[in-house]
Amino acid sequence: MLSFFTVDCLIFTFHEGKLKVLLNERNEYPYRDWWAMPGYFVDKQEEMEEAVNRIAYEHTGLKNIYLEQLVAMAGLKRHPEGRILTVAYMALVRYDDVKNKVKPVTNYMRQAKWFDVNEVPELAFDHNDILKLGLEKLKRNLNYSTASFEILPEKFTLTQLQQIYEAVLGETLDKRNFRKRMSNLGYLKELDEYQTGVSYRAARLYKLDKRKFLKLFA
Amino acid sequence: MLSFFTVDCLIFTFHEGKLKVLLNERNEYPYRDWWAMPGYFVDKQEEMEEAVNRIAYEHTGLKNIYLEQLVAMAGLKRHPEGRILTVAYMALVRYDDVKNKVKPVTNYMRQAKWFDVNEVPELAFDHNDILKLGLEKLKRNLNYSTASFEILPEKFTLTQLQQIYEAVLGETLDKRNFRKRMSNLGYLKELDEYQTGVSYRAARLYKLDKRKFLKLFA
DNA sequence: TTTAATAGTGTAAAAAATACACATTATATT
């Protein structure tokens, strides 16, 4: 008697200055018609990491996203049929890479949709709890991970970077101090390129210098 | 068909200047005669948190320890019978509270024994991997948690506190700077008591001021 | 009384964090 369990994916992105989370509208028992994190059963002969990638793809259309384990939930009442353990994973994706791709390829789910993290409805199962844990983890790791850069376009403005910090920390930051701090970190590459398509002064673009980042943290 | 899985407990303490981990010598298939983290199957009608407390007690004799979830492991090959998912928990205990109590009350395990974290043998299942993750978590959280104080006697010397920091971080620290930093944190209560039974100058004892600690982190 | 072992202490320098306001620039509007 082997383990029978599900995985769930908490997928964040950043768009129009807001932190967003990807949810599915369920088309199946239980919690049919409810919004839920993309998730499903792991196959018997499938490694959990394969499963979570497959399931993320089937339920959202997203491929090759980097999912990291968040938490296991095993409450006896989390599923109407009894305890079904789930392992929740978390991923960060660039909105530009995925904006036209979020569409389930199974019909277990009716649609996939980005929600502002502050406007998430009551979700199926214990998914609101998982979301809360995910946001806390994002906050804890903000300064020690590339999370902000995975979620931004590859070339980003300092204002965008600051917006992520503010969204994740839930507080506003001083622009000058933020910029000073970021450039002192030493792993931002200043580009000779500027924002386009804005009706005001275009901001300079930056990208993450991964080599320097890795030197600092490994 | 509900979830069938195990929990494992990674239990740390601090003794004689060393960080230690509690392991069982297994008396049952699989990995009979191997050392392993205390762990066993969760009962069908038992919440996971209850299970992990029960199992910690049955395999080590320790009660009322605070266990926090670390990671779920679900490798297809982690168990010879096929995938048995396990959820690993982590706890920190005071050596003085438990020194005479680590004894299994089931006979699934032959004995429970403290190992220096640097002298852990090859363990059953994927327990060496779990240990590594636990040590990393300990390190990440060192400055933001009461971990060091849970693992020390309630009244401790600053040298003991420093030894924990050094053991967890794996580097030596400057005594004066360490003491300055700790007293600046503002949540150490200086007692009018001193170490006894040492054959050299007795050090002053301190304890954690939990109220002040909580004010800072909540 | 001497030895051994650890406790306990201060200062100067460097680095990082904070508080704070205005001129600049690109586009859109009239």
Place this chain on the structure above:
DNA sequence: AATATAATGTGTATTTTTTACACTATTAAA
């Protein structure tokens, strides 16, 4: 062409935190 709009980009002074560094004090045992 002039103006309005909206966001960009920048500096300094102050405070706080971190770092580097070495000797005297105290206790018990020999």
